[in-house]
Amino acid sequence: MLYPSIDKLTAQVESKYTLVTIAAKRARQIRENSQIQVEKPKSKKFVGQALEELIENQLVLDVSEARK
Template sequence: MRYPPIDELVAQAGSKYRLTMIAARRARQLLEDKRPLIEAPRSSRDVGIALEEFYAGRLEVRPKAEA
């Protein structure tokens, strides 16, 4: 079974597109400095670590300002 569960991640993010944007943005940050916000991530890849951080509630996600 995949960790974290994709269905729960999508429910937490609101949509799969928003989840993708969150994970991609954080994965780029991890590429630059390699400091995960969680201890002992299960994944060895940056996107997986970003998803684990989001699932753990360690990422602050602000809604996009409406124009």
């Protein structure tokens, strides 16, 4: 089972495509810097950690930046 739920994630962003873009960009940042904003992530993978940050409102979404 996917954590966090796709339904909860899409409630925070406008579309699945935006969600993928944001998660991929943040996962690259985590991989390069190793600074996770979630205290105890359930996921060991970078994309999962990025999604956990998103669901816990640890990420500030800049829509204009996400569309680049």
